[in-house]
Amino acid sequence: xxxxxxxxxxxxxxxxxxxxxxxxxxxxxxxxxxxxxxxxxxxxxxxxxxxxxxxxxxxxxxxxxxxxxxxxxxxxxxxxxxxxxxxxxxxxxxxxxxxxxxxxxxxxxxxxxxxxxxxxxxxxxxxxxxxxxxxxxxxxxxxxxxxxxxxxxxxxxxxxxxxxxxxx
Numbered sequence: 001x002x003x004x005x006x007x008x009x010x011x012x013x014x015x016x017x018x019x020x021x022x023x024x025x026x027x028x029x030x031x032x033x034x035x036x037x038x039x040x041x042x043x044x045x046x047x048x049x050x051x052x053x054x055x056x057x058x059x060x061x062x063x064x065x066x067x068x069x070x071x072x073x074x075x076x077x078x079x080x081x082x083x084x085x086x087x088x089x090x091x092x093x094x095x096x097x098x099x100x101x102x103x104x105x106x107x108x109x110x111x112x113x114x115x116x117x118x119x120x121x122x123x124x125x126x127x128x129x130x131x132x133x134x135x136x137x138x139x140x141x142x143x144x145x146x147x148x149x150x151x152x153x154x155x156x157x158x159x160x161x162x163x164x165x166x167x168x
Contacts, residue, residue: 016152021102028095035088041073042081107160110153118150
């Protein structure tokens with residue numbers, strides 16, 4: 001009975017796996033909201049309504065900033081926005097799969113997260129050293145966080161492999 005109770009307690013506590021899982025689920029939810037907003041910009045009536053609303057703003061800096069953003073989205077075209085929506089939706093599905101799998105403490109989710117997150121680190125490093133960005137600390141923070149996630153999960157996988165290979 002005691003072993004069962006401690007097993008139930010370990011399933012309820014928030015540990016590194018679940019924390020990373022929550023982080024992945026949170027990223028996915030943000031992407032869902034962003035993708036939905038981008039998808040809504042395919043509606044020309046909404047874009048026209050937004051332009052009308054922008055004309056009511058009194059702060060010229062905010063108005064110019066938002067006008068530039070809308071003009072940039074308009075310049076992308078419906079096909080490109082549709083492609084971005086598809087790619088973002090697929091990435092969201094991967095993030096949700098990672099997050100839920102890690103929350104459920106599935107080994108396959110640890111492997112998926114190590115592979116998916118680790119495969120992005122070279123691009124982040126390239127962006128950090130050679131990219132033209134205005135917020136290098138944000139890029140550095142994201143890279144450090146992803147390296148920490150991959151390192152933690154690789155360590156967890158190694159520990160689990162050792163535990164499975166040793167006889168009881």
